[in-house]
Amino acid sequence: MVISQRAIEVQASPIRKLMPYANDAKKKGIKVYHLNIGQPDIETPQVMIDAYRNFDDKIVAYGPSQGLDEYRQVLVKYFGKLGIPLKIDDILVTVAGSEACIFAMFATCNHGDEIIVPEPFYTNYNGFATMAGVNLVPLTTYAETGFELPEREIIEAHITNKTKAIMICNPGNPTGTVYTRKELEMLGDIAIKNKLFLIADEVYREFVYEGMRSISVLELKGCEQLAIVCDSISKRYSACGARVGCIVSRNQELMGAVLKFAQARLCPPTIDQLAAAASEYLPENYLTDVMNEYNKRRNFVYEELKKINGIVCVKPKGAFYIIAKLPIEDAEDFTIWLLNNYNVNNETIMLSPAEGFYATAGLGKSEVRIAYILNEEDLKKAMAIFVSGLEEYRQLKKNQ
Amino acid sequence: MVISQRAIEVQASPIRKLMPYANDAKKKGIKVYHLNIGQPDIETPQVMIDAYRNFDDKIVAYGPSQGLDEYRQVLVKYFGKLGIPLKIDDILVTVAGSEACIFAMFATCNHGDEIIVPEPFYTNYNGFATMAGVNLVPLTTYAETGFELPEREIIEAHITNKTKAIMICNPGNPTGTVYTRKELEMLGDIAIKNKLFLIADEVYREFVYEGMRSISVLELKGCEQLAIVCDSISKRYSACGARVGCIVSRNQELMGAVLKFAQARLCPPTIDQLAAAASEYLPENYLTDVMNEYNKRRNFVYEELKKINGIVCVKPKGAFYIIAKLPIEDAEDFTIWLLNNYNVNNETIMLSPAEGFYATAGLGKSEVRIAYILNEEDLKKAMAIFVSGLEEYRQLKKNQ
Numbered sequence: 001m002v003i004s005q006r007a008i009e010v011q012a013s014p015i016r017k018l019m020p021y022a023n024d025a026k027k028k029g030i031k032v033y034h035l036n037i038g039q040p041d042i043e044t045p046q047v048m049i050d051a052y053r054n055f056d057d058k059i060v061a062y063g064p065s066q067g068l069d070e071y072r073q074v075l076v077k078y079f080g081k082l083g084i085p086l087k088i089d090d091i092l093v094t095v096a097g098s099e100a101c102i103f104a105m106f107a108t109c110n111h112g113d114e115i116i117v118p119e120p121f122y123t124n125y126n127g128f129a130t131m132a133g134v135n136l137v138p139l140t141t142y143a144e145t146g147f148e149l150p151e152r153e154i155i156e157a158h159i160t161n162k163t164k165a166i167m168i169c170n171p172g173n174p175t176g177t178v179y180t181r182k183e184l185e186m187l188g189d190i191a192i193k194n195k196l197f198l199i200a201d202e203v204y205r206e207f208v209y210e211g212m213r214s215i216s217v218l219e220l221k222g223c224e225q226l227a228i229v230c231d232s233i234s235k236r237y238s239a240c241g242a243r244v245g246c247i248v249s250r251n252q253e254l255m256g257a258v259l260k261f262a263q264a265r266l267c268p269p270t271i272d273q274l275a276a277a278a279s280e281y282l283p284e285n286y287l288t289d290v291m292n293e294y295n296k297r298r299n300f301v302y303e304e305l306k307k308i309n310g311i312v313c314v315k316p317k318g319a320f321y322i323i324a325k326l327p328i329e330d331a332e333d334f335t336i337w338l339l340n341n342y343n344v345n346n347e348t349i350m351l352s353p354a355e356g357f358y359a360t361a362g363l364g365k366s367e368v369r370i371a372y373i374l375n376e377e378d379l380k381k382a383m384a385i386f387v388s389g390l391e392e393y394r395q396l397k398k399n400q
Numbered sequence: 401m402v403i404s405q406r407a408i409e410v411q412a413s414p415i416r417k418l419m420p421y422a423n424d425a426k427k428k429g430i431k432v433y434h435l436n437i438g439q440p441d442i443e444t445p446q447v448m449i450d451a452y453r454n455f456d457d458k459i460v461a462y463g464p465s466q467g468l469d470e471y472r473q474v475l476v477k478y479f480g481k482l483g484i485p486l487k488i489d490d491i492l493v494t495v496a497g498s499e500a501c502i503f504a505m506f507a508t509c510n511h512g513d514e515i516i517v518p519e520p521f522y523t524n525y526n527g528f529a530t531m532a533g534v535n536l537v538p539l540t541t542y543a544e545t546g547f548e549l550p551e552r553e554i555i556e557a558h559i560t561n562k563t564k565a566i567m568i569c570n571p572g573n574p575t576g577t578v579y580t581r582k583e584l585e586m587l588g589d590i591a592i593k594n595k596l597f598l599i600a601d602e603v604y605r606e607f608v609y610e611g612m613r614s615i616s617v618l619e620l621k622g623c624e625q626l627a628i629v630c631d632s633i634s635k636r637y638s639a640c641g642a643r644v645g646c647i648v649s650r651n652q653e654l655m656g657a658v659l660k661f662a663q664a665r666l667c668p669p670t671i672d673q674l675a676a677a678a679s680e681y682l683p684e685n686y687l688t689d690v691m692n693e694y695n696k697r698r699n700f701v702y703e704e705l706k707k708i709n710g711i712v713c714v715k716p717k718g719a720f721y722i723i724a725k726l727p728i729e730d731a732e733d734f735t736i737w738l739l740n741n742y743n744v745n746n747e748t749i750m751l752s753p754a755e756g757f758y759a760t761a762g763l764g765k766s767e768v769r770i771a772y773i774l775n776e777e778d779l780k781k782a783m784a785i786f787v788s789g790l791e792e793y794r795q796l797k798k799n800q
Contacts (some may be wrong), residue, residue, distance in 0.1 A: 001564070001595045001626050007507040007657030016465070016663055017462070043458045052452045052671055058443040060641040060675070065416070095495050100666040107407040111511045111533050127664020133533055164401070195401045218623050226401050241460040241670030243495070243643075257407030263416055264527020265498040269669045270641030271452055275460070 010130040011149065013164040014123050014356020018332075022350045029344050033374060033382035036352040039175065040320070040373040042084040042238040042290060045282055051275040065262040067246070068094020071277040075246060079281075082205075082296055084218045086248065093246050093268045095277045097203045097232030098124065100247040104167075104228050105132040107257045108197045114162040114381045115199070118149060120323065120357035120364055122201065124174045137163070138359035143367060146314030149173040149183045155190055165197035165228075166190065171204040174357045174369040175323055176298075176316020178208050181215050188220040188227075197254075198223060200376045203232040203245070204289045204319035212317050218248065225251045233276050235320075235354050242272040294320050297372040297379055304383040305370075308390065322370045323325070323354055326390065334393055342389045349382045349389070401786055409439040410530040411613075414523050414756025418732075420752045421739040422633060430743050433774060433782035436752040438573065440720070442638040442690060451675040463670045465662040467493020467646070471677040475646060478679075482605075483641050484618045486648065492658050493646050493668045495631030497523065499604045500647040504567075505532040508597045514562040515599070520723065520757030520764055522573045522601065524713055524754040537563070538759035543725040543767060546714030547575040549583045565597035565628075566590065571614055574696075575723055576716020576771040578608050582613050592654065597654075598623060603632040603645070604719035606687045609658050609695045612717050614728040618648065625651045633676050636687070636719075642672040694720050697772040697779055699787045704783040705770075708790065723754055725767045731755065734793055735768065742789045749782045749789070 013198075015036055022032050042222060068071070072088045079086045092319040094100040102122075109115065111133035117125060119138035129136045137158050141147040149155065166187055171178045179187075200217040208214045217227040232245035249255055301322055302315050310327030328334055334351035342348055354367035415436055422432050466472070472488045479486045494500040498714060501524075509515065511533035517540035529536045537558050541547040549555065555566075566587055571578045579587075591598040600617040608614045617627040632645035649655055701722055702715050710727030728734055732753040742748055754767035774782060 001508070001591070001597050003507055003651075003654050003657050004510045004564070006510055007654075007660070009662045010657065010664070011463075012660050013663035037462075039462050041459070044460045049455065049458075049460070052455045055449065055452045057450075059441070060444045060449070060639045061440050062437075062640040065413075095669075096666065102665075106531055107403055108401070108411075110404045110406055113404070122664070125665045127661060131506055131531070131661065131664070164404070178498070191401070197401050239460045240462040241667065243667070243669040251403075254403050254407075257403050257410065260407070260410045260412050261527065261531065263413040264410070264531070265502075266496065266524070267641065267643070269433045269495075269672050271644040272669050272672065 006130050006360070008240045011123065011126040015352050018335060018339070021336050023346060025339045029346060031347045032339070033347065033349045033378055033385070035370045035374070035382055036350045038235065038320070038371050039240055040235065040238045040375060041375055042293065044239045044280070045237055045286065048237060048239060048275045048278045051278040052271060055271050055274065060270055063267045063273065065267050066259055067177045067268055068270070068273045068277070071273045074277045074280045079169050079248070082216065084216060086250070089255060090250050091246050091248050092255060092262055093244065093273060095234045095245070095268050096234055096243040097201060097230050097245040098128070100230035100232070100245045101125065101201060102128045102131060103247050103258050103261050104199045104230060105129065105134050106261055107254055108199070109164045112162065113164045114160060115165045115167050116155070116158045116163060117167045118147070119359050120147070120174055120354055122169055123180045123356050125167070132273070132383055136359055140165050140360055140363065143314070143323055146316070147172065147177040147323070149179065149186070152186055152190065159194050163194070163196060165199050167201070168198040169201040171208055171318025173204065173319050174321045174354065175351070178212055178214055178318035184215055184217065184220060188217070188223040191226050192222055197226045199228045199230065203230070206236055207294050207320055208318040209292055209298060210317060214318060216260045221319045228254070233279065236280055239275065242275055243269060244272050244276040294372065298322070298374065300376065300379060301370060301372045301383060304387060307335070310388060320372050322372065323367050324370065325367045328366055328390070328394060328397065331366055334390070335368065337393055338389050342392065344388060347381060347385060349385045406508065406530050406617055408799060411523065411526040415752050418735060420645045421736050425739045425748060429746060431747040432739070433747065433749045433778055433785070435770045435774070436750045437772050438635065438720070438773060439640055440635065440638045442693065444639045445679065445686065447681045448637060448639060448675045448678045451678040452671060455671050460670055463667045463673065465667050466659055467491070467668055468670070468673045468677070471673045474677045479648070482616070484616060486650070489668055490650050491648050491733055492655060493644065493673060494785045495645070496634055496643040496669050497601060497630050497645040498528070500559070500630035500632070500645045501525065501601060502528045502531060503647050503658050504630060505529065505534050505662050506598045506661055507654055507787070508599070509534045509564045512562065513564045514560060515565045515567050516555070516558050516563060517567045518547070519759050520547070520574055520754055521564070522569055523610040524755050525567070535562070536759055540760055540763065543714070543723055545713045546716070547572065547577040547723070549579065549586070552586055554591065559594050563594070563598050564594060567599040567601070569601040571608055571718025573604065573752045574717050574721045574752070574754065576719045576721045578614055580720035584615050584617065584620060589621055590733055592622055592625050597626050597628055599628045599630065601630045603630070603635050607691055607694050607720055608718040609691070610717060614718060628654070632772060633679065637679055639675065642675055643669060644672050644676040653655050694772065695788060696776065698722070700776065700779060701770060701783060704787060708787060720772050722770045722772065723767050724770065728766055728790070728794060728797065731766055734790070737793055738789050742792065744785050744788060747753055747781060749785045
């Protein structure tokens with residue numbers, strides 16, 4: 001017996017695939033600062049931790065396939081405060097944002113259909129697309145212009161009779177780009193005119209800087225029936241391990257279909273939903289405080305990067321990632337070299353080579369994604385290693 | 401824009417689809433005993449509840465995609481005690497048994513491939529198959545013979561050049577059937593000869609009666625590379641809402657592929673895995689006690705059913721389900737009638753019509769699945785309502 005072709009082809013996580021090098025470094029006694037993963041060091045709010053600690057039912061029982069009503073009500077209130085009125089049945093709780101994305105693909109696409117996605121994009125979309133048999137059609141954006149969307153004509157040129165949806169991540173992972181209202185309205189209009197769904201992964205919604213506001217596709221006029229949001233508490237409340245997210249749409253037929261997929265896997269985890277529901281009791285300024293903390297980190301990392309000669313990097317407006325185009329040829333080689341051959345006082349860093357975030361072969365080879373999820377002190381050490389490491393690496397290459 | 405064809409076609413859960421009738425009955429003040437769902441009333445072990453209550457990290461963080469090492473080690477020990485030696489990398493922790501089944505399908509089948517499944521089968525396999533684009537080819541078994549497997553020739557006649565696996569549920573949901581070593585060795589031999597994977601959903605492993613032992617496909621000689629087990633703590637420890645399961649195989653290539661699918665969805669819930677890991681501290685007799693409790697319930701339900709004239713029901717040997725072929729034409733009509741029109745002292749019951757467990761159209765129309773997951777007292781009342789309700793329904797039909 002042989003495993004399936006899709007099992008052979010499904011992409012290994014480019015974020016996690018270099019982990020063996022990091023593990024080798026750690027075995028040699030070297031401390032590794034992880035700038036490669038989106039696991040924040042911000043504490044999960046105590047009120048949510050307490051929900052686990054206060055659980056006192058006798059049975060950890062199944063919940064409804066669409067999620068616990070009490071948590072869905074909390075989500076209705078949450079979106080209401082954002083100025084997005086929803087009914088409870090517009091929301092289905094998922095096993096984190098991952099399952100929301102998978103359900104969105106299953107519900108909009110048949111095997112062989114296409115979804116247009118601006119690249120670079122969150123690499124796990126590749127895995128979801130392989131599962132769903134969907135072809136992701138990349139719409140290339142560039143570091144030089146801060147990964148803004150191309151002209152309407154260029155986007156529309158990507159539409160075929162197989163296209164079922166446009167999928168965006170806003171604020172963007174891995175780019176940190178926040179789309180303007182104008183960009184979103186253009187996408188909405190393209191979707192309306194071409195009868196496409198508009199899927200938005202908005203898990204970084206609260207992390208936008210410089211007074212910008214992240215606009216949800218749920219706010220776009222005329223897009224009520226085609227807007228689908230994938231959401232999660234993982235980043236918002238630094239609760240990545242709770243695996244609680246949701247899929248949101250006002251399209252009843254779509255949500256009916258999503259419910260059937262959800263019934264097949266029975267329900268999301270019960271107690272984790274109680275923890276998510278406890279977010280209701282967070283103080284009003286909780287998310288602003290977290291945003292301010294990330295903003296400080298963003299400013300610091302950006303200022304450090306700017307000092308590097310030949311770097312291309314537009315200051316990102318959201319999420320907690322920066323993509324930097326480095327004055328080197330092969331960012332993966334640089335990443336491995338940092339782990340294998342470089343350290344400052346027995347400390348080094350791990351980056352995400354950005355090539356894995358592009359679907360178009362050959363793009364992003366000299367780019368890295370930096371997640372600014374460490375506290376300021378660690379970030380200072382990490383960025384110093386980055387700057388000195390890059391200098392030494394370039395010298396080395398020059399002398400080869 | 402239109403939703404996908406698979407979203408239109410994916411089966412609504414036949415176990416959950418009649419819930420609106422139960423909800424209507426409840427609104428009228430009628431108590432409904434649920435014999436239709438597999439949510440046991442056995443308490444989750446306190447040591448596992450305590451794992452939630454004792455959580456004291458500051459961050460609910462991502463775990464590894466393959467599951468927490470400490471929990472995988474517990475699983476190695478668990479399988480070791482069953483006489484199944486495994487390495488830690490033979491096990492990948494999943495979001496309950498559901499995800500284990502989905503991963504097994506993705507890893508063994510391409511879109512359009514076939515899996516042979518004895519019917520009646522757990523209906524959610526239909527949803528997983530729709531997601532994976534897999535065609536389930538039913539192998540009909542019969543209430544009259546206790547749903548034992550047909551002859552080898554009949555099974556082999558179902559194999560085509562699209563067949564990639566045989567999938568069984570053992571002990572069986574919804575049948576309660578426990579396959580003999582002879583049956584399993586026959587399946588193993590068919591799989592070897594025809595280069596198929598042998599996928600076994602073994603989540604009811606511990607619930608076998610009359611001194612029988614449930615044999616895992618992992619124990620079959622010569623099947624080391626083709627045996628895949630889908631497992632879960634949902635039923636074993638009455639922790640359905642924890643959503644922790646695992647997929648097990650000694651086939652390294654297959655597990656490598658499963659890991660890539662698992663990386664796309666990042667990780668299973670973290671604290672729920674800590675609860676699952678706490679099962680290590682359960683007393684040796686814990687599962688025997690639970691099994692004895694279910695055995696009492698099984699004996700009671702079976703004795704009650706036997707009293708009914710014209711019923712077809714072979715005493716099941718495992719799990720906590722009985723399929724009964726009733727002397728009526730339409731078990732769904734009977735189920736709805738019980739909820740709409742029948743009660744004893746303002747109490748009624750909800751059954752699962754078994755037609756939804758068959759893939760072959762027209763089969764199972766007069767059959768129901770009863771889950772004996774209620775305590776003895778409730779079960780007594782529920783079965784009395786069943787017996788008197790059936791009597792009255794038959795009179796009604798006779799007079800129509």
